[in-house]
Amino acid sequence: MEYNSPYVPPTLTVDAVIFQLNDNKLEVLLVNRQSEPFKGSWALPGGYNAEGETTLEALKRVVAKKTGVHIIDDLSYVEQLYTFDTVARDPRGHAVSVTYMGCGQGVNKHITESNVKFYPVDSLPELAYDHAEIIKYAHQRLNAKLTYTNTVYAFLPKTFTLTELQLSYEAIMGRPLDKRNFRKKIISLGLINKTDKMRRDGAYRPAHLYEFRTPSLEYLTRSLD
Amino acid sequence: MEYNSPYVPPTLTVDAVIFQLNDNKLEVLLVNRQSEPFKGSWALPGGYNAEGETTLEALKRVVAKKTGVHIIDDLSYVEQLYTFDTVARDPRGHAVSVTYMGCGQGVNKHITESNVKFYPVDSLPELAYDHAEIIKYAHQRLNAKLTYTNTVYAFLPKTFTLTELQLSYEAIMGRPLDKRNFRKKIISLGLINKTDKMRRDGAYRPAHLYEFRTPSLEYLTRSLD
DNA sequence: GCAAAAGTGTTTGGGATACACCCATGC
DNA sequence: GCATGGGTGTATCCCAAACACTTTTGC
Numbered sequence: 001m002e003y004n005s006p007y008v009p010p011t012l013t014v015d016a017v018i019f020q021l022n023d024n025k026l027e028v029l030l031v032n033r034q035s036e037p038f039k040g041s042w043a044l045p046g047g048y049n050a051e052g053e054t055t056l057e058a059l060k061r062v063v064a065k066k067t068g069v070h071i072i073d074d075l076s077y078v079e080q081l082y083t084f085d086t087v088a089r090d091p092r093g094h095a096v097s098v099t100y101m102g103c104g105q106g107v108n109k110h111i112t113e114s115n116v117k118f119y120p121v122d123s124l125p126e127l128a129y130d131h132a133e134i135i136k137y138a139h140q141r142l143n144a145k146l147t148y149t150n151t152v153y154a155f156l157p158k159t160f161t162l163t164e165l166q167l168s169y170e171a172i173m174g175r176p177l178d179k180r181n182f183r184k185k186i187i188s189l190g191l192i193n194k195t196d197k198m199r200r201d202g203a204y205r206p207a208h209l210y211e212f213r214t215p216s217l218e219y220l221t222r223s224l225d
Numbered sequence: 226m227e228y229n230s231p232y233v234p235p236t237l238t239v240d241a242v243i244f245q246l247n248d249n250k251l252e253v254l255l256v257n258r259q260s261e262p263f264k265g266s267w268a269l270p271g272g273y274n275a276e277g278e279t280t281l282e283a284l285k286r287v288v289a290k291k292t293g294v295h296i297i298d299d300l301s302y303v304e305q306l307y308t309f310d311t312v313a314r315d316p317r318g319h320a321v322s323v324t325y326m327g328c329g330q331g332v333n334k335h336i337t338e339s340n341v342k343f344y345p346v347d348s349l350p351e352l353a354y355d356h357a358e359i360i361k362y363a364h365q366r367l368n369a370k371l372t373y374t375n376t377v378y379a380f381l382p383k384t385f386t387l388t389e390l391q392l393s394y395e396a397i398m399g400r401p402l403d404k405r406n407f408r409k410k411i412i413s414l415g416l417i418n419k420t421d422k423m424r425r426d427g428a429y430r431p432a433h434l435y436e437f438r439t440p441s442l443e444y445l446t447r448s449l450d
Numbered sequence: 451g452c453a454a455a456a457g458t459g460t461t462t463g464g465g466a467t468a469c470a471c472c473c474a475t476g477c
Numbered sequence: 478g479c480a481t482g483g484g485t486g487t488a489t490c491c492c493a494a495a496c497a498c499t500t501t502t503g504c
Contacts, residue, residue, distance in 0.1 A: 010234065093277070180458070205457085386483085430484080
């Protein structure tokens with residue numbers, strides 16, 4: 001094949017699983033399909049990868065066009081997830097999809113299209129293709145990553161309270177954490193610095209604000225779980 | 226692009242990083258290139274992925290043809306690694322390569338081609354493309370995987386002694402482990418069973434033989450490091 | 451003074467680490 | 478009996494887990 005037959009590559013596509021936290025619920029960005037196949041179903045934002053562009057370039061182009069979200073400017077963390085190749089994305093033939101996972105804060109504010117929406121991961125609508133599987137895979141990866149890296153930073157604003165940080169962990173991991181143990185551990189890990197600002201939120205005792213020492217991916221010395 | 230221009234996908238290729246242990250050294254399977262580009266350099270076994278075959282099917286076909294190794298029959302573990310897309314694999318244009326990692330025992334016995342050889346990972350020859358980077362990535366992944374799964378099983382024969390098991394870990398992780406602590410931990414993890422057989426190896430005290438309880442991927446309850 | 455969220459310490463158990471000697475065999 | 482690799486136990490330290498009350502503020 002490599003030597004004599006004319007080489008025909010499969011279709012190459014890219015898809016993004018974009019997470020944000022809203023109201024302490026983990027949400028995924030979905031697009032309502034306006035055309036066949038799967039017209040009317042919800043799908044991950046994605047599209048074709050042409051010759052001459054990298055998968056990340058293709059993703060940037062395609063996600064911006066379909067949703068208004070810029071995966072570089074509007075997200076705090078992006079990583080390649082997995083390449084799925086068992087799906088007939090298009091009735092005409094076999095397609096290979098390189099998927100990415102991204103996390104950000106307030107990403108919904110960048111949506112420009114009316115058929116685009118964040119859905120909570122635990123109440124997803126009917127999904128096109130194998131996108132349910134891809135989201136599940138991404139969620140697992142995110143969960144694992146939370147326990148041995150500082151990935152949460154991607155979901156939080158620049159400053160935040162310890163309670164907000166704990167609620168973020170709880171939302172993504174899907175289980176409650178002990179308040180005192182959580183604070184002890186997070187502080188002993190040295191991931192965050194206390195700022196000298198406070199937040200007077202509603203009407204009660206103000207909370208200290210913290211910031212991440214390094215708002216970029218770091219591996220933890222001890223795992224958090 | 227998705228709508229009007231004629232769609233031209235990039236070239237799609239697959240590459241395999243196949244590990245084995247030999248003489249307690251971690252080795253990678255390499256192919257000496259007989260043609261341009263990179264003629265004379267060593268490269269990972271790989272090739273083109275045509276339309277209509279999955280990446281794993283393409284890999285199976287290509288690796289068997291170039292080396293004689295059957296990635297399903299001759300390896301104990303295979304997983305997808307990462308998709309690299311920044312490389313001009315071919316002077317003619319941009320190529321995307323889906324890479325896999327595989328591990329086996331005595332894989333060298335299946336080599337049928339004279340330009341194919343296992344090299345120790347710590348003394349690799351001049352490598353084609355970005356294959357040095359891919360091997361480094363695979364080695365890191367393997368290392369991480371060893372600490373939270375039972376992946377070592379893929380490198381060992383059906384029965385083995387505790388010393389052999391320890392030496393395997395040490396070879397892959399690249400550092401010595403304490404003998405008593407290692408045995409305590411491995412046994413307490415319940416990954417292996419003691420068989421009633423012994424091995425009289427050279428001429429000294431015979432060693433008990435062990436086997437893996439489950440010779441397939443499992444996640445450890447406590448991490449090994 | 452009361453409602454609401456912020457903040458704070460101690461005890462206990464288990465696993466990780468460090469460390470050195472005796473045992474079984476073939477020659 | 479000796480050379481070689483196989484096999485074993487204990488003490489310490491640190492981290493994880495469990496657990497409840499006081500403080501600060503606005504009203």
